Amino acid sequence: MGVRGRYEHDIEDVQNELIKLCKLSISQLDLTFKSFINKDLKLAREIINKDTEINHLEELINDRVILIMTRQQPVAKDLRRLVVLLKAASDMERVGDYAVNIAKETIRIGDSQFITSVELIEDMFLKTSAMLNQVVEAFVEENTTKAKEVADFDDQIDEMYGSMITQLMKLSSVRPENISQITNLAFICRFIERCADLATNIAEYLFYLKKGQRFDLNN
Amino acid sequence: MIKNDTEKLTLKSSENVGEETSTKIITTKDTVFQSKNFDLWYGDHHALKDINLDIKENEVTAIIGPSGCGKSTYIKALNRMVELVPIVKTNGEISYRGRNIFEGNYEVEELRTKVGMVFQKPNPFPKSIYDNIAYGPRIHGIKNKRVLDEIVEKSLRGAAIWDEVKDRLNQNAYGLSGGQQQRICIARCLAIEPDVILMDEPTSALDPISTLKVEELVQEIKHKYSIIIVTHNMQQAARISDKTAFFLNGEVVEFDHTDKIFSTPTDQRTEDYISGRFG
Numbered sequence: 001m002g003v004r005g006r007y008e009h010d011i012e013d014v015q016n017e018l019i020k021l022c023k024l025s026i027s028q029l030d031l032t033f034k035s036f037i038n039k040d041l042k043l044a045r046e047i048i049n050k051d052t053e054i055n056h057l058e059e060l061i062n063d064r065v066i067l068i069m070t071r072q073q074p075v076a077k078d079l080r081r082l083v084v085l086l087k088a089a090s091d092m093e094r095v096g097d098y099a100v101n102i103a104k105e106t107i108r109i110g111d112s113q114f115i116t117s118v119e120l121i122e123d124m125f126l127k128t129s130a131m132l133n134q135v136v137e138a139f140v141e142e143n144t145t146k147a148k149e150v151a152d153f154d155d156q157i158d159e160m161y162g163s164m165i166t167q168l169m170k171l172s173s174v175r176p177e178n179i180s181q182i183t184n185l186a187f188i189c190r191f192i193e194r195c196a197d198l199a200t201n202i203a204e205y206l207f208y209l210k211k212g213q214r215f216d217l218n219n
Numbered sequence: 220m221i222k223n224d225t226e227k228l229t230l231k232s233s234e235n236v237g238e239e240t241s242t243k244i245i246t247t248k249d250t251v252f253q254s255k256n257f258d259l260w261y262g263d264h265h266a267l268k269d270i271n272l273d274i275k276e277n278e279v280t281a282i283i284g285p286s287g288c289g290k291s292t293y294i295k296a297l298n299r300m301v302e303l304v305p306i307v308k309t310n311g312e313i314s315y316r317g318r319n320i321f322e323g324n325y326e327v328e329e330l331r332t333k334v335g336m337v338f339q340k341p342n343p344f345p346k347s348i349y350d351n352i353a354y355g356p357r358i359h360g361i362k363n364k365r366v367l368d369e370i371v372e373k374s375l376r377g378a379a380i381w382d383e384v385k386d387r388l389n390q391n392a393y394g395l396s397g398g399q400q401q402r403i404c405i406a407r408c409l410a411i412e413p414d415v416i417l418m419d420e421p422t423s424a425l426d427p428i429s430t431l432k433v434e435e436l437v438q439e440i441k442h443k444y445s446i447i448i449v450t451h452n453m454q455q456a457a458r459i460s461d462k463t464a465f466f467l468n469g470e471v472v473e474f475d476h477t478d479k480i481f482s483t484p485t486d487q488r489t490e491d492y493i494s495g496r497f498g
Contacts (some may be wrong), residue, residue: 003495003496003497004494004496009497073454074484074494075453075457075481075482075493075494076482076484076490076493076494077490077494078494079482080482094404165225193376210480210485213483
């Protein structure tokens with residue numbers, strides 16, 4: 001163990017908690033996809049209940065980071081790592097919240113038939129989940145090339161979101177009686193698109209962690 | 220945290236993501252001390268190696284590094300105190316306001332009038348508070364009581380201790396607390412109106428509150444003086460200095476804005492030292 005073995009161990013522990021939080025949030029998003037496609041309302045309710053676990057994990061990470069800052073006065077890369085852990089925990093907790101929001105929209109749609117093809121939404125789900133998994137991998141490996149790829153994926157999600165919203169807008173004038181489901185689907189698209197944005201944020205944090213400078217990967 | 224001379228990057232293409240940007244210290248302030256290829260030996264021991272540092276006026280420059288890295292030797296070279304060690308040899312140049320201090324006809328008294336020093340352990344004279352402060356001005360020939368009174372008050376106010384001692388100026392300075400004694404030493408230093416104040420671990424013997432008072436004082440007086448402080452306390456260097464030089468094995472590993480040194484140091488050895496991995 002080095003001069004600051006305990007300190008390094010504590011930071012590593014918090015990072016592991018973050019990875020746990022990431023996996024939990026991504027798994028929630030994957031389950032909402034299943035629940036949405038299969039109209040599994042029971043599963044949707046389970047997703048909503050499980051969110052407290054994610055919230056607690058984020059609070060735990062916050063508390064532990066604050067404690068390390070107080071006791072160890074980190075500087076340079078250690079300090080950046082702790083700041084990044086705080087921010088990434090907050091963003092991944094938001095992913096969990098969006099999963100809950102999607103589950104709620106799924107419940108609102110209920111067992112009625114989809115009024116339009118949801119293939120694009122399925123694609124958005126799968127790509128966003130892949131982005132989130134890759135950004136976690138990039139973070140663990142501190143691999144900025146992988147992180148940059150995640151940001152590139154985000155442009156595709158934005159395009160898909162644009163197309164789906166256009167499709168839904170057109171439908172609203174043709175089938176105004178289905179405005180309720182059209183709104184539900186539009187919200188779901190928006191929530192998935194936000195999850196992809198959050199994956200990009202985490203990719204940016206990795207650059208900040210490694211280089212100490214802020215990079216806008218969305219441009 | 221990164222500001223001043225580094226620009227925030229907004230990247231548009233994947234090729235240049237993560238490219239390093241160089242940080243240059245750009246300042247219009249005058250140089251107080253300039254060291255050029257300065258070497259120092261204690262006998263055979265090469266204690267300072269090829270030191271090149273520009274220290275600017277009205278700034279606090281912190282010198283950090285592990286024990287034996289040469290930081291105290293360096294500031295003792297700045298007022299030629301190192302010459303008190305008989306086996307010292309030097310090479311290269313240290314200029315104070317453009318003049319090499321090791322030049323044959325440079326009077327050391329003249330240098331030390333301009334370059335005051337505060338030491339690790341408070342070292343007031345065994346005299347009254349008043350006489351401690353008036354000591355330097357008296358040596359410089361000031362006898363007029365009214366003028367001395369003014370200097371004493373001004374210096375004690377400058378060292379943020381006037382209110383604590385104004386009613387007991389004739390009491391022995393030894394009766395003060397360690398923190399007060401250190402501020403008396405700073406006041407004694409200010410009384411000769413120096414240009415530069417060298418501080419060699421000035422708070423390492425003080426309690427936390429006295430330490431913060433001295434740190435606050437350093438911030439207040441830097442507008443009038445240039446301050447060079449050697450410290451083992453890295454948080455102190457981060458709190459009070461404008462620039463930081465990291466010394467290791469007699470060499471300057473990195474010299475930059477303190478913000479840069481403590482957020483994104485360039486050299487891995489600096490990062491390891493400031494984050495406590497060695498030292």
